[in-house]
Amino acid sequence: MTRLGADLAMAVAAGDxxxxxxxxxxxxxxxxxxxxxALAGDPDLDVPSPTFTLVxxxxxxxxxxxADLYRIGSPDELDELGLDEAAGRGVVLVEWPERAEGNLPGNPIVxxxxxxxxxxxxxxxxxxATLARFQRTLAIRAFLQDAGQGEAQRSFMFGDASTRAxxxxxxxxxxxxxxxxxPKRPDGPVIRDGKPYSQIAHLAESVTPFVAVGQALYERGMAAPAILAxxxxxGLLLIEHLGSGNFLHVGEPVAERYHLAAQVLAAFHAQSFPDTLPVGGDTYRVPSYDREALHIETELLIDxxxxxxTGKPASDAMRADYHAAWSAVFDQxxxxxxHLVIRDYHSPNLIWRPEQDGLNRIGVIDFQDALIGPSAYDVASLAMDARVDIAPxxxxxxxxxxxxxRQAQGAFDVEGFERAYAVMAAQRNAKILGIFVRLNERDGKPVYLKHLPRIRSYFARALGHPALQPVRRFVEDNGILASTDAQ
Known part of the structure; x- marks a missing residue:
């Protein structure tokens, strides 16, 4: 019963x-x-029975x-207990619900x-929908049982912007x-050529890419977590815990760590990487960071x-000009x-492991959306970290x-790298400007708006390279960076 209660804590949601x-x-x-x-994260928390206090x-x-309704005289007393208000902000547990005679708030789970x-x-x-969540948490316990972890304690760590937890x-x-x-991510609405956004942008819809790419990273010396089950x-994985070391120090970037993370990329990029990887007795083909994907991401800025x-949508002519500007840039x-583009190689997804040696001090934990594309992308993701201010x-x-x-490894095209770095830095930050506004307006997550000034600054930096001249002209002509941040 104790284990079941803890497992249900992983599945309950506000309003239950x-x-x-x-x-x-x-x-x-x-x-x-x-x-x-389990919800409190305190196994020793004093939780007395509310038999006499009622709540x-x-x-x-x-x-x-x-709540314990054993001692209420009639359902009329429920109004005084604040169950409706509590259900509006969190979880309500009711013992002896029969005494409520069907007057519990919402749609209770019996x-x-x-x-x-x-x-x-x-x-x-x-x-x-609630029963599906409960079935999921029980399936996770069965998965752990099969992996030899049937008696293990589960503790919520975090959920991300997708369906992953x-x-x-x-x-x-x-x-x-x-x-x-x-769990497998369902396709969104079709937006172009019979495809949803996730297919055009090549976002992973299952854990298969994580397993395939993670194993390939591990084999090439990168500290990616081993897959244990x-x-x-x-869509369930039991993986190695790479540690809890924050890549930042008290929320601030540490130059030596960023330099080491860049050297990890350099060592990785010196090795060949196939576009087809073995996984689960089958193969996984790593998608290409093709023009469709590059363009659909930059369109988030204009969408x-x-x-x-500006307070108004972009006109068809403006959209055509924007697309043409990026096309000229992407030609370069x-x-x-x-190489393999990890795609979100920055502080939230890097683990600082001071107990390890050399390049192994950088753990990498997020790579399921990896593509084959310009290797400079991940350097830009790191050096223009979306979650922390990186000074020029x-x-x-x-x-x-x-x-x-890279130069220590042999011949390296520095000029070509600088050009690709600027293009991918601009592309990435254009995408993020759109995503953070979308998270606020569509998904009700205003916390991301605080990052907009930083991303605007990065975008402007990247546009300073001559390779970005077509996009820079479009941005200047339309006053995009001169406008006030989204509120």
Whole structure:
């Protein structure tokens, strides 16, 4: 019951009301206590039964209200308990829900606990979407069982902007592991040529690319996590925990770490990389960073960022000019060096591992959307880190560290690299300007707006290179960087 409560804590969401039904001694309080402790991340949290207080409130990853209705005189008393308000901001756990006579808020999930032989049988009934979340968390426990981690403790780590979520998996006398929960991503609406955005931009829709690319990175000396167990169909991976060292120091960039991360890329780019990789008894073909993908990403700026700062959508003529400007710029990439593009090689996805030696001090954890494209892209992703201010001097020294390492390996086209770096830096930051506005306006995540001044600055820096002249002219003519940031 304790393990089940902790597993349910990985699946509950704000607005969930769990009606815990069962006889005295069935385990309702045990289940609730475990769920609350898991949400709070504190296995020793004092969680008394609310039999006499009727309700207990807890501040956790999600706010929790724990109610026991055994002693209420009539359903009319529910209004005084604040269940509706609590359900609006977090999770509500209700023991003896029968006393409410069907007057619980929302659409409750009924959890019935019954004796069954020497154990218990628990059944769930409620909204299909909620039941799907609960089925998922139970499937994860079964996956861990098959991987020899059936008794392990699961702790929520974080979720990202996609459907992926991560947990730490701990068991006595064993190293901590990471669970990657990444169900197959459904296609979005068709936007062009019968394809959704994810297909045009080549975004990974399963964990297969993560497994294939991660193994290839590991084989080439990069500190990518080993895959310890996998279920490709279900989108579940148990992977090595590379450590908890923050790549930044107190939120600030450390020059030596950025230089070392650039040298890691240089060592990796010195090796050949195939576009077809083995995985799960089959093969995975790494997509190309083709013109369609390059263009669809830059269009995020004109689709989302431009209207937010000008107050009006782009005209068809403006769109045509914008596309033509980028086409002229992208022509300059055709003869440049191509390699695996990790795509988000920056501080949130890098682990600082001071206990390791040399290049192994940089752990890399995010590469499922990798493509074959201009190798300069990842250098730009690092040296113009989207999540932290990188001064021009640090950007220049990070690039210099990469160039010096490549030159030490043999002949290296510095001029071609600088050109490709500028193009991909501009392309990436145009994309991010659009994404961060979209996250606010479409997805209700305004926290990303605080990064816009930094990304605007990076974009302007990149446009200073002569290779970006067509795009720079478009930006100047349309006052894009002269406009006020999205609010």
């Amino acid at each position: 009301v769990l009606a815990l039904s069962g006889d005295l001694g069935a385990g309702k309080s045990t289940l609730a206590r475990a769920l609350i402790r 207990q409130d807890y501040q956790a990853r999600l706010p929790v209200l724990h 959890v019935v606990i019954e004796a069954s032989g020497e154990g218990r049988r628990i059944t769930f009934d409620g909204p299909a 991560y947990e730490t998996i701990t068991q006595p006398h064993q190293p901590t592991r990471i669970l990657m929960d990444a 996998q279920d490709l169909d279900e 989302w960022y431009l209207p937010s700062v 990439l055709d003869t440049g060096e191509k 001097a640090l950007e220049a020294s990070t690039k210099a560290a990469y160039v010096a390492a």
